Amino acid sequence: MMFRKVVFLVITVCLTGFAAKAQYDFRFGFQVSPSLSWMQTDVSYINPNGPNLGLKLGALGEYYFRENYAITGGVGFAFNAGGTLKYDFPGNYWAQTDKGVGVDTLAAGVNLKYNLQYVEIPIGLKMRTREFGYMRYFAEIPVFTFGFRSQARGSISKNTTNFGPAEIEKLQIKEEVKSLALSWGLGAGIEYSVSTSTSLVGGVYFQKLFTDINSDSGTVYSNNRGDLNENSKATNDIITFRLGVIF
Numbered sequence: 752m753m754f755r756k757v758v759f760l761v762i763t764v765c766l767t768g769f770a771a772k773a774q775y776d777f778r779f780g781f782q783v784s785p786s787l788s789w790m791q792t793d794v795s796y797i798n799p800n801g802p803n804l805g806l807k808l809g810a811l812g813e814y815y816f817r818e819n820y821a822i823t824g825g826v827g828f829a830f831n832a833g834g835t836l837k838y839d840f841p842g843n844y845w846a847q848t849d850k851g852v853g854v855d856t857l858a859a860g861v862n863l864k865y866n867l868q869y870v871e872i873p874i875g876l877k878m879r880t881r882e883f884g885y886m887r888y889f890a891e892i893p894v895f896t897f898g899f900r901s902q903a904r905g906s907i908s909k910n911t912t913n914f915g916p917a918e919i920e921k922l923q924i925k926e927e928v929k930s931l932a933l934s935w936g937l938g939a940g941i942e943y944s945v946s947t948s949t950s951l952v953g954g955v956y957f958q959k960l961f962t963d964i965n966s967d968s969g970t971v972y973s974n975n976r977g978d979l980n981e982n983s984k985a986t987n988d989i990i991t992f993r994l995g996v997i998f
Contacts, residue, residue, distance in 0.1 A: 805832050806830045821877040844857055847968045848923065866904045893935055903925045
């Protein structure tokens with residue numbers, strides 16, 4: 752259902768772009784962009800332990816209010832965002848997720864891997880140079896992105912089998928991940944003109960979430976401090992290698 756809604760929204764954006772192009776200096780296009788994401792937290796006992804390779808697909812739009820200045824936007828999917836976090840203390844993590852019979856307490860050193868999918872709506876300001884031959888250089892700053900979680904899966908791997916199997920995969924962890932993710936970012940790249948109205952786009956973008964990914968439903972078991980609510984703030988950093996076409 753969510754996929755059909757997003758496809759409909761992408762088509763609507765593209766059709767709107769066609770209609771607006773005749774009246775305004777509006778450009779639209781598409782991206783198919785590989786990404787690399789990793790997670791981090793604000794506590795010392797939960798640490799990054801591996802990135803995710805992902806992909807961004809979607810429609811792009813640019814409205815030029817001056818010759819080389821544009822408001823940018825779009826809509827699309829971010830596939831396989833997230834990363835892996837290592838927990839130094841034992842605890843009942845992902846407490847709202849069915850991890851299997853008898854699997855509640857997870858051992859110290861457990862790795863929780865997040866595989867997240869978002870519907871994204873970015874808004875930014877783009878500045879570009881004049882054309883040098885067939886090329887223009889551009890920067891897009893700032894870029895604010897509204898992310899709406901559409902899917903969340905996870906896996907658990909442990910350094911011991913004292914508490915259940917050594918690895919649990921393909922868990923549904925929607926209850927552990929907040930539905931809204933807000934981020935800021937920036938990017939830069941090159942446009943290469945292949946015709947008077949069509950350009951190929953290549954660039955590098957950095958995106959940083961400033962909202963907490965986790966719903967913080969777990970419990971940390973610490974010998975020194977006793978049982979604590981797992982209320983760390985987990986965020987996501989993403990590097991995207993944008994590949995696209997603009998008309």
